[in-house]
Amino acid sequence: MDFYQIPSETRIGHVHLKVSNLEKALDFYCGILGLELMQKFGKQAAFISAGGYHHHIGLNTWESLGSPPAPKHYPGLFHTAILYPTRKDLAQIFKKVHEHGYPFTGYADHGVSEALYLDDPDGNGVELYWDRPRNEWPTDENGELTMYTRALDLNDLLATLNH
Known part of the structure; x- marks a missing residue:
């Protein structure tokens, strides 16, 4: 086929x-x-x-x-991802959301990207992220992409605002 x-x-x-x-x-x-x-x-x-x-x-x-949020374990949208152009832009939105007191649901380093996670008022997942340059993406010995999920260093992310 x-x-x-x-x-x-x-x-x-x-x-x-x-x-x-x-x-x-x-x-x-x-x-x-x-x-x-x-x-x-x-x-x-x-x-x-x-x-x-x-x-x-x-x-x-x-x-x-007026409807309640859909249950988390039902099929549907997992999250909407918003791609920021630079790491500094991601740091700026992290700071802004944090200053608003809006809760995050998680933070991750995926090797190819760094991401912040939160839910909108209806419980729809939202990912705010930036992509690392393609030549920095993790690969194995065969050149195959090897994404991962690790803790995001928020202090290091915020440090980009001082440069």
């Missing part, structure tokens, strides 16, 4: 999330994480982005207004 291979230039364009309260979601994604509101459709939907793109994240209450 021949398998189709997606073009290597393909990118994931956006994610659209069902939320229970649009204003709480906007407070989190725009107020804390700093995404920009691009368009709002009444009290039911909004499109937000980084850098003026039409939208990286869509938020809507069409089927979920």
